[in-house]
Amino acid sequence: MNALWKFWDSSLGKKIVMAVTGLAGVGFVVGHMVGNLQMFAGAGAADAMHAYAKLLRTSMPLLWAVRAGLLACVVLHVTAALQLAARNRAARPQGYQQVTPQASTFASRTMLLGGILLVTFIVVHILDMTLGVAHPNFTHLDPYNNLVFGFQRPLMAAFYVLAMAALGAHLVHGAWASFRTLGLRKASERPLHRTIAVAVAIIVALGFMSVPIAVVIGALQPQGAASEMQASR
Amino acid sequence: MELNSSIPSGPLADKWTTHKAEIKLVNPANKRKYTVLVVGSGLAGASAAATLAELGYNVKCYCFQDSPRRAHSIAAQGGINAAKNYQNDGDSVHRLFYDTIKGGDFRAREANVHRLAEISVHIIDQCVAQGVPFAREYGGLLANRSFGGAQVSRTFYARGQTGQQLLLGAYQALEKEIKKGGVTMFPRTEMLDVVLVDGHAKGIVVRNLVTGAVDTHMGDAVLLCTGGYGNVFYLSTNAKGSNVTATWRAHRRGAAFANPCYTQIHPTCIPQSGEYQSKLTLMSESLRNDGRVWVPRRAEDVGKRPDEIADADRDYFLERKYPSYGNLSPRDIASRAAKEVCDEGRGVGPGGLGVYLDFRDSIRRSGEKTIAERYGNLFDMYQRITDENPYKVPMRIYPAVHYTMGGLWVDYNLMSNVPGLFVLGEANFSDHGANRLGASALMQGLADGYFVIPYTLGHYLAGRAPVGAGAAESPSARAAQADVEARTGKLLSIRGRRTVQSFHRELGRIMWDKCGMARDRAGLEWAIGRIGELRAEFWENVTVPGSGGELNQSLENAGRVADFLELGELMCRDALHREESCGGHFRVEYQEAGEAKRNDDAFAYVAAWEWKGEGQVQALHKEPLVYENIQLQTRSYK
Amino acid sequence: MGGSSGRTLNLTLNVWRQAGPGSAGGFKTYQAKGISTDASFLEMLDVVNEELAAKGEEPIAFDHDCREGICGSCGMLINGTAHGPWKMTTTCQLHMRAFRDGETITIEPWRASAFPVVKDLVVDRSAFDRIISAGGYVSIATGNAPDGNALPIPKVDADAAMDAAECIGCGACVAACPNASASLFTSAKVSHLGKLPQGQPERYRRALRMVAQMDLEHFGGCSLHGECMEACPKGISIDHIMQMNRDYVAASWKGEPIAKAGGAG
Numbered sequence A: 001m002n003a004l005w006k007f008w009d010s011s012l013g014k015k016i017v018m019a020v021t022g023l024a025g026v027g028f029v030v031g032h033m034v035g036n037l038q039m040f041a042g043a044g045a046a047d048a049m050h051a052y053a054k055l056l057r058t059s060m061p062l063l064w065a066v067r068a069g070l071l072a073c074v075v076l077h078v079t080a081a082l083q084l085a086a087r088n089r090a091a092r093p094q095g096y097q098q099v100t101p102q103a104s105t106f107a108s109r110t111m112l113l114g115g116i117l118l119v120t121f122i123v124v125h126i127l128d129m130t131l132g133v134a135h136p137n138f139t140h141l142d143p144y145n146n147l148v149f150g151f152q153r154p155l156m157a158a159f160y161v162l163a164m165a166a167l168g169a170h171l172v173h174g175a176w177a178s179f180r181t182l183g184l185r186k187a188s189e190r191p192l193h194r195t196i197a198v199a200v201a202i203i204v205a206l207g208f209m210s211v212p213i214a215v216v217i218g219a220l221q222p223q224g225a226a227s228e229m230q231a232s233r
Numbered sequence B: 001m002e003l004n005s006s007i008p009s010g011p012l013a014d015k016w017t018t019h020k021a022e023i024k025l026v027n028p029a030n031k032r033k034y035t036v037l038v039v040g041s042g043l044a045g046a047s048a049a050a051t052l053a054e055l056g057y058n059v060k061c062y063c064f065q066d067s068p069r070r071a072h073s074i075a076a077q078g079g080i081n082a083a084k085n086y087q088n089d090g091d092s093v094h095r096l097f098y099d100t101i102k103g104g105d106f107r108a109r110e111a112n113v114h115r116l117a118e119i120s121v122h123i124i125d126q127c128v129a130q131g132v133p134f135a136r137e138y139g140g141l142l143a144n145r146s147f148g149g150a151q152v153s154r155t156f157y158a159r160g161q162t163g164q165q166l167l168l169g170a171y172q173a174l175e176k177e178i179k180k181g182g183v184t185m186f187p188r189t190e191m192l193d194v195v196l197v198d199g200h201a202k203g204i205v206v207r208n209l210v211t212g213a214v215d216t217h218m219g220d221a222v223l224l225c226t227g228g229y230g231n232v233f234y235l236s237t238n239a240k241g242s243n244v245t246a247t248w249r250a251h252r253r254g255a256a257f258a259n260p261c262y263t264q265i266h267p268t269c270i271p272q273s274g275e276y277q278s279k280l281t282l283m284s285e286s287l288r289n290d291g292r293v294w295v296p297r298r299a300e301d302v303g304k305r306p307d308e309i310a311d312a313d314r315d316y317f318l319e320r321k322y323p324s325y326g327n328l329s330p331r332d333i334a335s336r337a338a339k340e341v342c343d344e345g346r347g348v349g350p351g352g353l354g355v356y357l358d359f360r361d362s363i364r365r366s367g368e369k370t371i372a373e374r375y376g377n378l379f380d381m382y383q384r385i386t387d388e389n390p391y392k393v394p395m396r397i398y399p400a401v402h403y404t405m406g407g408l409w410v411d412y413n414l415m416s417n418v419p420g421l422f423v424l425g426e427a428n429f430s431d432h433g434a435n436r437l438g439a440s441a442l443m444q445g446l447a448d449g450y451f452v453i454p455y456t457l458g459h460y461l462a463g464r465a466p467v468g469a470g471a472a473e474s475p476s477a478r479a480a481q482a483d484v485e486a487r488t489g490k491l492l493s494i495r496g497r498r499t500v501q502s503f504h505r506e507l508g509r510i511m512w513d514k515c516g517m518a519r520d521r522a523g524l525e526w527a528i529g530r531i532g533e534l535r536a537e538f539w540e541n542v543t544v545p546g547s548g549g550e551l552n553q554s555l556e557n558a559g560r561v562a563d564f565l566e567l568g569e570l571m572c573r574d575a576l577h578r579e580e581s582c583g584g585h586f587r588v589e590y591q592e593a594g595e596a597k598r599n600d601d602a603f604a605y606v607a608a609w610e611w612k613g614e615g616q617v618q619a620l621h622k623e624p625l626v627y628e629n630i631q632l633q634t635r636s637y638k
Numbered sequence C: 001m002g003g004s005s006g007r008t009l010n011l012t013l014n015v016w017r018q019a020g021p022g023s024a025g026g027f028k029t030y031q032a033k034g035i036s037t038d039a040s041f042l043e044m045l046d047v048v049n050e051e052l053a054a055k056g057e058e059p060i061a062f063d064h065d066c067r068e069g070i071c072g073s074c075g076m077l078i079n080g081t082a083h084g085p086w087k088m089t090t091t092c093q094l095h096m097r098a099f100r101d102g103e104t105i106t107i108e109p110w111r112a113s114a115f116p117v118v119k120d121l122v123v124d125r126s127a128f129d130r131i132i133s134a135g136g137y138v139s140i141a142t143g144n145a146p147d148g149n150a151l152p153i154p155k156v157d158a159d160a161a162m163d164a165a166e167c168i169g170c171g172a173c174v175a176a177c178p179n180a181s182a183s184l185f186t187s188a189k190v191s192h193l194g195k196l197p198q199g200q201p202e203r204y205r206r207a208l209r210m211v212a213q214m215d216l217e218h219f220g221g222c223s224l225h226g227e228c229m230e231a232c233p234k235g236i237s238i239d240h241i242m243q244m245n246r247d248y249v250a251a252s253w254k255g256e257p258i259a260k261a262g263g264a265g
Helices: A002-009 A011-040 A042-056 A060-091 A111-130 A143-151 A154-181 A195-216 A227-232 B012-022 B043-055 B093-103 B110-130 B162-180 B245-252 B285-289 B317-321 B331-343 B360-366 B368-386 B441-461 B469-473 B475-494 B500-515 B521-541 B553-577 C041-054 C126-133 C155-165 C172-176 C183-194 C203-216 C227-231 C239-254
Strands: B035-039 B058-062 B183-186 B189-197 B200-208 B214-218 B221-224 B263-269 B292-296 B355-358 B395-404 B421-423 B605-610 B619-624 C008-017 C026-036 C104-108 C117-119
Touching: A002 A011, A002 C239, A011 A042, A011 A060, A011 A143, A011 A154, A011 A195, A011 C203, A011 C239, A042 A143, A060 A111, A111 A143, A111 A154, A143 A154, A143 A195, A154 A195, A154 C239, B012 B110, B035 B043, B035 B200, B043 B058, B043 B162, B043 B183, B043 B441, B058 B189, B093 B110, B110 B162, B110 B441, B162 B183, B162 B441, B162 C126, B162 C155, B189 B214, B189 B245, B189 B475, B189 B553, B200 B221, B200 B469, B200 B475, B214 B469, B214 B475, B221 B245, B221 B441, B245 B421, B245 B553, B263 B285, B263 B331, B285 B368, B292 B317, B292 B331, B292 B360, B317 B331, B331 B355, B331 B395, B360 B368, B421 B441, B469 B475, B475 B521, B475 B553, B500 B521, B500 B553, B500 C041, B521 B553, B553 B605, C026 C041, C126 C183, C126 C203, C155 C183, C172 C183, C172 C227, C183 C203, C183 C227, C183 C239, C203 C239
Parallel strands: B035 B058, B035 B221, B058 B183, B221 B421, C008 C104
Antiparallel strands: B189 B200, B200 B214, B263 B395, B292 B355, B355 B395, B605 B619, C008 C026
């Protein structure tokens, strides 16, 4: 226990926790994004999305375990991030008058800001699309129409797009840095090079953005509720 | 003054072994009762401090830099010699011993040099075990190269940063002992005097360079590992902070200064580019393997671009004068030849102080790619400093002061004539005679620190009562501290009109012109007079801004330059009295057909100078050099 | 012919001046006139300083020693970049042809709570020494080492260790890091010794102790911005940070071995 605490207490230990939880997050968002793409299944999209929602609920205990796991990841990731940010700030109490960045990127320098935006987004998103309490027209287990109605609010759609851009930037640095923090890469002539992370970031961000954009431009329209749900009504 | 070299009797090859077996030991339980003050944290100081702490002594170590890792040993490039004979090319302890004696132009002690050659093999083992990343062959064994014209490959190296890696090895060992509590480190602390109690060195006076506080630290022995005095020339390849103060202060307290005129001038340095120049940068000697050295044949051509000068109008002077060695002539020979052509008005570049080192022919012969593979990093460094592309235009090089063979006189045990005052590394005079061979400085520093002093210090301490707690209050300690405070106060109170650097630059110019590569009676006599005047002016007209109670780099410099102003005169006196040419000491009156002419009958001795007091001329004492195992010869490179 | 072109520059310097560790500091402006483009950056400061000294004013304090890029003494933030605009170059090797006539140059000391300012541009980097002291060595006493060739070391390993060992401890990595992290410095030593067989017995203990010391010295954490590597005059790669992290994870898993009582008697 003492060793575990020491690990957590060290800056490097926290960074490793952030890398592990961050990678779990990457796995989650990739899966989530792929699931969302069923929105584009055409006439059967509402059915497909419903089936997908049911699939996730095959075992409620398992679902809750995954949710708890994700929550734990978020809590650890955010806690470590805030603590490290405080330490980093304390490590340079007096800043420079002039700094000319040489290697850091917009993405790397905005990790904290982007992270705060993402946490806000997660809260809004859960209230909006999971619990439905912030949603104008929420129907449980009808994700297709929930999304379409939800994104017919242009401001909310814009917020989603912005948040997904932030997610992309977060991944450009985070997905790459996590592997390096964990020491999972080979030594390289160009250690700052990061093709895969950029590709993942772009695909995830565009994948997520495609739904609100499609709704706003009218490419996705409300459909009748899934056939199964109509039958049960 | 008595100079007893304490060389053990018996056959040369057995002296060190026998000596180690016979000298006194300190009981392990008693070692911690002795405090050893180690001044300097370069190869000699760091290795000594770490090793003595491992043995159980209570060590205090001092350096003026902010960290012991920054001592100037770190700048050594080429390598370290050891008689390992890993290459099976005929090397041996005896051969390394002989090469070193001959390279020193027969002005070093046989017994010391033989011990150095014996120990050399252990140094490599020790450094490898510490994790020094020496260059290796594909099979995983240590790589060697031939260096400085040696006939065998006995030089171990870590890229072009051998000194750095060896120093970091010693530094890490030192840090390990600091953590354990065996060594207390005092960085940013400068030694300004040595304290003698009943004739024995028992303490030092130091100034904390951050707070300005002056303190006296007492101990049972003092080890000076403070490097060489090449900065007396102002421009040298030494670090800016390298200085003579510690050894000079010890000299003023009675330690004899030996062979001060032996200085090594390295032929391949980047020439001075302007008055603002603060130091000179060494380019590896290996460049002369492919570069041809020349100047215009006629003085009126020096202003032309080198490619405008036809081959017939070029003077490849080393090839002309030394047909068999050519561009690979030894350091002292090549340096003097360059000076001669510049004195004739044929030097190139700013101030006419440079000769070309031209790669045109080797690039034509082997291709630019091959030359880039061999020297790419050096060419880059040259271009960075001069903004000239040596692939296109010839490099300009000029000799520069690089190493000082002289230093405080020590006996076989590395103890000066002041009991309890030991001197290690470049700070002593002992192993290189009148000229040091390439890759031997690192060897000597580490030999002294790792393998000699741990034995010989115990021999001195055994049976002595450890210094008491109240020793810092003894009259001599108080007097020494008061002297330091008075001197510091004096420097700050002059408030004259001339900067410390301006004095230093003028001293350097005098030394370089009159006591540099070529010396003569008239010049040396003039220099002695001029340095005296300059010193007098310094103490009346120097300006040192700031106070003594803070970090004051001007004050640090002023104290160092004040000591250089005394040392410079002694160097000239030593050079004047030595009426022969040997190694790094070339007297123009003593040559034969342009070559150095040694006088073994009259000058086969160590010249040890004794301080006689302010305003007095030092007294000369001679330690005869006796050669029982080798035949004295004349060097020839024609 | 001489140097490059024998051009000279007139410059305005905006320099941080601070009397002592506790004092408040501020920027002061100086004119550097007629500076040769062939002078080094420190020689330019020498010229300014000598003029100040001649007027009886206190020169600008800065650390420097070898002036050939190896001792690691010098270092300052020049126009927002550690060691100035040239890559893989220490301040002492930076030459004035890197600047334009009439340019204003802002010069600041390394800034980190672990590197308190001593005076002007001089900072206290002893935290680096304490990190090495915590474990950056091989515990071998002088005198009992086996033959240097007793243990063959593959050339690639020796070369990789040398890559890491080139660190000069100047502190530019800390200065350039937005977090003032010492990860590059620390990892260079962990990696240097960790790549060699001699370093194996203490490999994990070393990682634990050196990393712990980094935190104790109040350096920040590593966010892999990569600024350190760009600032490093020796081009030390952030790959070494991976090695340090791997060793640290493994070491945390194993825990620090508890030494049994010695074999007295």
